[in-house]
Amino acid sequence: MDLSAIRSRIASSEGRLYWRSLGELSDSPQFREYLHREFPEQASEWNDPKGRREFLKLMSASLALAGVGACTRQPQEQIVPYVRQPEDIVPGRPLFYASSVIHAGYAQPVLVESHMGRPTKIEGNPDHPASLGAADSFMQGEILNLYDPDRARTVTNRGEVRTWGQFLTVAQQTLAAQKTQGGAGVRFLTGPITSPSLAEQMSSILAENPQARWHQFDATGTQGFTGAANSRPVYHFDKADIVVSLDADFISSGPGSVRYQRDFAARRRFIDDRKEMNRLYAIESTPTLTGAKADHRLTVKASEVESIARELAAAIGGGAAPAPGASVPRPGAPDVAKWVGAIAKDLQAHRGRSLIVAGEYQPAAVHAVARAMNEALGNAGVTVTYAADVEANPTDRHASVAELTAAMDAGQVQMLIILGGNPVFAAPADINFAEKMGKVGLIAYYSLYVDETAHLAHWNLPASHALESWGDARSFDGTVTLMQPLIAPMYEGRSAHEMLALFTAQADRRGAAIVKDYWSRAYTAGGQWTIKYPDGSTFPNAEAFWRRALHDGFIPGTAVTEGGPATPFGTAPAATPAAPAAPGATPAAAGAAAAPVATPAPAPQAPASHGGLELIFRPDPTIWDGSYANNGWLQELPKPLSKLTWDTSAWISPRLAEERGLHNGDVIEMKYRGRTAKMPVWVMAGHPHQSVTVFFGYGRKMAGRVGNAVEQAQAFNPYLLRTSDAPWFGDGLEISKTGERYLLATTQEHHMMEERVPIRVATLDEYTKDPAVIAHQAHAFPKTLTMYPDYVYDGYKWGMAIDLTSCTGCGACTIACVAENNIPVVGKEQVSKGREMHWIRVDHYFAGDLDHPESYHQPVPCMQCENAPCEVVCPVAATTHSAEGLNDMTYNRCVGTRYCSNNCPYKVRRFNFLLYADWYTTTLEPLRNPDVTVRSRGVMEKCTYCVQRINHARIDAKKEERQIRDGEIVTACQATCPAEAIVFGDLNDPNSRINKVKAQQRNYGVLEDLNTRPRTTYLAAIRNPNPELEPARPAGQTEHH
Template sequence: MNTKRDGAPSQDTPSSFALPVVTDRPAAASDVVGEALEHAAANASSSEPGYGQTYWRSLEEKLGAPDYLEETRPEFPAGADLAPTGFARREFMHLLGASLALAGATACSTRPVDERLLPYTKTPPELVPGNPLHYASGMTLAGHTSGLLITAREGRPVKIEGNPDHPVNQGAAGPWEQAFLLSLYDPSRARVLRQGKSPRALRVLREELANRANKASAGDGGSRVRFLSEPGNSPLTGDLRNRILKKLPNARFHSYTAQTHDTQAEAARALFGGQPVTAIYDFAQADIVLALDADFLESRPENLAYARQFANRRDPNNGPLNRLYVAEARFSITGGMADHRLRVKSQEVLAVAAAVAQAVGGPAASLAGAAASKASLKADHDKWVQAVVADLRGARPGRSLVVAGERQPAAVHALAHAINAALGNTGTTVKYVQSSIAEQEGLSQVRALVEDLTAGRVDTLVITSWNPVFSVPADTGLKELLDPATNPNRGNLTVLYTGLYEDETSQYVDWFVPAAHPLETWSDGRSFDGTVAIAQPLIQPLYNGVAESELLAMFLDEPYRPAYQMLRDYWQGQAEGQGDFEARWESWVSDGAIPGTQAAPVQGAPDFGAASALVTGYSAPAAGELEINFVYDYKIFDGRFGNNSWLQELPDPITKMTWDNAALLSPETAKGLGLEPGDLAELSYGGRKLTVPVWITPGHANDTVTMSLGYGRDGLHEQVAKAVGFNANAVRTLKAPWFDGGATLTKVRGSYKFSLTQTHWRMENRPLALDMPLSELKNPSTATEHTLHRVKGELKFGVQDNLPAFDYDKGPSNPQGYKWGMAIDLSRCTGCSACVIACQAENNIPVVGKQQVSVSREMQWLRIDRYFEGSESDPRMVMQPVMCVHCEKAPCEYVCPVNATVHSDEGLNDMVYNRCVGTRYCSNNCPYKVRRFNYLHYTADKTATEKMLMNPDVTVRNRGVMEKCTYCVQRIERVRIDARVEKRVINEKELQTACQQTCPTQAITFGSLNDKQQRVTQLHEDERAYKLLHELGTRPRTAHLIRVRNPNPALEPAASAAANQGSH
């Protein structure tokens, strides 16, 4: 049957979530960008009376375009009831990869250390069948290590959390750490150690490398041996490198990862006489923060601590609020939290930094003078800069902070250090310590390696860095040098590469070694402050992976020792003479961190005279009207997580895009180029061209195009990553790896279909995500009708009714009963999406693929809504996590014909899966749109290893069943059992939902509202608390707290601030 409904795809049309949809674009019904810009003033006043200026999610919604209104009018998206056809179910499930195996699990008999297996004569008390065990471990990303706490069930890891005992991340974990669990069980991982195309035993490789090392040592000391590795922060790996260099003194190690800190390191070395130095910031003490293209709130390991420090200063209950200024090109997570944001080209950040430096004086003024000839401040930026300077100088000495981003050149970093010194921040909000990454890193190292390869000075190359053939800029020529088809001298070079997958680099090497996953081997690593974490395995290598330490040890030609033995022996040597090592070792492994290993402070003051050469030697970007920007992706980083479907389907925090990247433009630039969202355009830069789709982003800098890295992969076996998005590295250069002028963007024929979330359903101008200036909180009499005053009225108390109160399970050990509730503080939420991945991992939530997301069939129980307010060109942004709010008067319960959704005595809105017959009446009646329906059997066709991923405490849902957030009821029941055995009430600290536990900023709080001492109860009673859509009389158990901003009156007068509050 070939039927189309409201523009939905034909039932007979083949589709695939991983393949782009390119079609001839019909004539646009309306010029969305042009109309939005031309009619902004008229539309700004079109909201309902009393609600003020409208919040909006997209330009189409802001404009009120007829096509958009018609599309979002129906309760469900067009085609939501149609199942895709045209390809086999088995093929579909194969493409979904590891995350689709969400059924029960088979226990795996594993051992983390290769030792003798002996039977228990008496079972240890901690080993109780069905009870989880928790192990401290760690994960290294971009040269920094996070402390992790891994939950294991019957010998298999099933959940990754942050280690609460780790001094840096303190229990927080970002999306990447948590999603890396999915990569452990990925059936696409490499399995075969091979030489060329022939499988080889590990013994053969060990002999080959030992022979090569011995021959090189006896010859010229290894002058023709090169290593390309990730930036090294592992003490064990560093020791192995030193021992290799002792044997091969002329060999060279090059460090590279796509996300490097080379410009930061360059500036620090200049300031401290060539020492490897790292700046550590303390946002807890900073009253005024200026971020110069620095996205310090996103979820890399070093930023988890910064995010918590910053969020603590955004809570009005914790004391004075800080104030954040951000200057950047693309809208970032940090920019979304800014009190004042200046949208500038990336190359204009130097001018902003120089203007601030000139005004604050001291050592900063001399550097600013050197920068005067390199960049000049635009006239329309002067007012913003003057307000920033006044705030910085008005703060007490040591109570401000200026941070420069790693994309910026060393000159900007030097200026930031000078400004901090002039403001007295050195030693308080800025501290200098010995860097955990001692060697130089970055593209300069790749350039040196390529020069040696081109000159024929290398005969052995060992690559342990992630996929350099894909991740380096296209003009490095590394791929051509490794490809025998383009390098006639390739036969004189032997290349060995180790990785989790057979990727782009593996296609051009002589030896390929499957790498061990971090949860399969022993290792160590340093956090950005130097703290060492011991990473222990939780499972035997599933695919015969080899640890990097074991691979490097092969060059030493020593008797084989497993990674565990090498690690233990190394630290035993470090602890020599310090008492009982066995007790120390057990404590380090158990706690996950070695105390006292923080990096030593740097002695002496920075020499800003020596740093002046960085400014005078700075080469300005190429001239040209359009600037090109490259950024790493919020979801798949530099591409190394491209085969992780959890992250591919995670909506981008800003664009809400899934399974894709795009060329991001401002509305004004798009209009000037004649481009609409989804248009295909040819991006040209440096003689290279790339056809990309366009997406228009409010708040983006004008005359700038931004592309995220990591997409457009063509690895051999990474089926999820393959053919997803567009490869920005194809037009990236060594000269300007992050930004440059002189790009062009030209519209070509065709269009591209994106899969975005938060595009269906109209908000009807309802007040959802609210924010307000601090002045209104301090002086409620000045509050506008739609902020604090309105919350205290209709929103807080809702529609009055005569419903009886619930009887919350009173018992002898709990006379008050439990009344579960949640509070979400919008002042703390950055939108990093760590909670979304935590929920997905905890609750066995499937991935559905790009095609299904395009018809609004995404399955995440928790979503983060992103709203703009203000003008299309320069709006503010507010994030709002939304999941089932567990209404006391739940509309979903009244309409279910089979009683599949019911209310518990403790206030939970429960789902009884085996009753559900899939009418979807509940979803239709839910005003929050938080229910998810299984249109397909997403858990079919799974492999044995995929089965091991799932949480056995959570039911796996089948096709035709509705599901939603349960407040992690399985965690409630587990602690209830413990409390019942011990005859006590449940402690607030022992019960955390998955989203609450991982949140870096502690924006989510959960507990019993019957206990007046619990934090969740206090937050519900806070004057900022309001219940989402409570005017409907639903009585939500989840309260949101209004986001509080701290604007500078010089940039946002009180009258203007009051006028800018609004609703959706």
């Protein structure tokens, strides 16, 4: 691949050139042959003699659910459905329950669909302020984790099956022996905890053992928050006209990303009646989804962010002096001084309506400077609220686990209780956690899986899944969110509350009693909690309050921004003997490390340099820190920017690739501060030049059948380079080419629309001056010129519109579709052949040069064409036009000719080359949506507009003798979209939202010149650049693809 020739092609193009991959830009003979074939090589052939047997080895939770016993048992405690239903379950109709799942310690509010006692689908809780009904891919993937056959099933001691009672005996004996020393040899290691009732239990245990210590570790633990009073920012993007991101990926990372995405999109959403939108500046060290949505994006090294932040603060009067080297020019980078001046002027013009967001992986100094700027601009209390931390013991988690490791090495730890986190795999490499475990007398590991840490622990204790447990936790804004089980534990797992109860006087206490008792006391005694319902609801007793809280899934008035309490650690209301607490105890007094006190931003110092390249660490976009490695849905979800599946890679810039002679798939050796690791390379447009980004989470040895399916990938483990003193970035990296090649399965070049114009973009100024600028970007076929008579729709006429200005490319819609429509996982080998089965894909387009491109995302489901090319070529009428305008698939008619796929210009049809769905394992049934047919080998499938949901709404409307209401039908992709980019409805209803959206002048259909007349249309992407940083293009200049 000749990158210099690619640059020349971009430079010589008229207008902006849109492209999806470097291969497309190279226009090589190989790539032209690939396009001529239309489908990836081997996407239409099956040449593997090993066949289905080899394929099944790649599957786990999505296919082989053997061993899931009694999976429809109901919990013995009383749970409360989200909506009122008949007393008895109605066969064929689901129940919905409000609950929560935990991600990185924080509650993610969910609404769980349950069929006959079987949880089958997760969406966001529409009433909860942290989600407003949206959900990300991790939240939705938890339903697959629930049914994972590789979960830990029973208590074991050094590999031998034991019981909880046997462990309790050993634990109590060990704990009793430590009582004489105040529990000095006892250590607890957990992830971040936001559960008030769990914090109370921990407080009680540490009060009984004052010399015991509580440590925390989370591989994704941030370093920018101090844990001091009112130090945690809660952002209000819906109130900000100007947003400046200082290496912050608020769209796709962090506990508040779902709500932040919703608020940001709401302020950015452009409608013809209100021609205004926010503006986003992104200063970032690695490409992110936030940077992809930015109107202006400045690429810098991670270590340069602080100096630029200080320079910006000085320009707006934020009181921060520039750091040394702040104005040193960087080769190939835009003029930083010009950038700073333009941003400062924009911020000053929007005082009180702007927002500076510091990256969670940046150091505390950057956060202090960002806060100083927000306060100087009058943003504090308007677009950002600085509130108390909701974690029970906020601390530096990398320092905490390092302290624990030092204590183990010194022989000070006699009993270590680990609650999740898999520290053997994920702990910093420099502390040698696994080696030091050998010096501990008793190690008990409580986890959902038998993983790397379980292999070295003495006792393995199975955890119950969130959908099998009672519990509580707080969301990013502090709102208390409840967790109720939808199914009895499938194995011998216990909840975290029941696990900690083993170390109290009442070891057999159930999780339901622990959580209910805490909140009953909170309601009765009040104390630190002020429970206020917006509708003014009051309750005659604690039982009535508890039922209402379970129904809603959360407790109003508990958010820190609403005056809710700070960290509840050790300050539970009116503790009873059944659940002892230590009122008034502080974390330090209770045996936990005291939270640091907030200090001003340190004086800027020139950073010590180790030379070489800068190495940046980030959690993987789809498997996070490795905890989702055994989830086939998330493994196969294309990563938002690279579109890689089943693998990790080291991102480098095109310039660095040119200098080192590297190409996608080349394996490099990385030497970093005395440590070595190998990684395959991915050339990422827009990546800073002198840095390399790696995504940790891959490289696991004991992840399960799915996580270990790609054996070669186990050699690529970024954790081998990560240290406790520099967990997110550091310099001193040296890379060298090994000469090895590695196949990376990416969907970036799959299903390309050759020489078409699929995406349209305009600036706010261009569109305001001439709304027809969108229509002029492509040819449109006259709607009256057709050889076919128009269909007549006397009833409903369904249609969809997708707003490209709102869409962030997060991929949540893809996972929602997978879960809703029983879409199978096919594995890396099949993906590399172009055989992925996703019904809705999210295409990623670049525009501009290689070093500073713009990015755009476009979800592509079936277009449900009026003049559908697929319908006219099917020889057996397996695909037909319905009375409501849907392109229906009749699976039992399909004979697999694939003519329809060949004739579809949008490439949205998927073919079952193998029997991807296991029809013979009856224990697979709990996961599947019973309203959707499970397809067999040789059958074509595609997006159906969630016809099963349409049918449910039609039946309900018919029973009530009325029409289907606008908004009553919500497709799976629409329901989960955090940005609300998808609108669906009846085109025959003139007052429907879908008609109002399609009436906007930026509405267009992809490939309209083919006269397919798609029902799924798009609202063109609108950007809002600063004229000082991007001069207006000459009038009449058109877009080119």
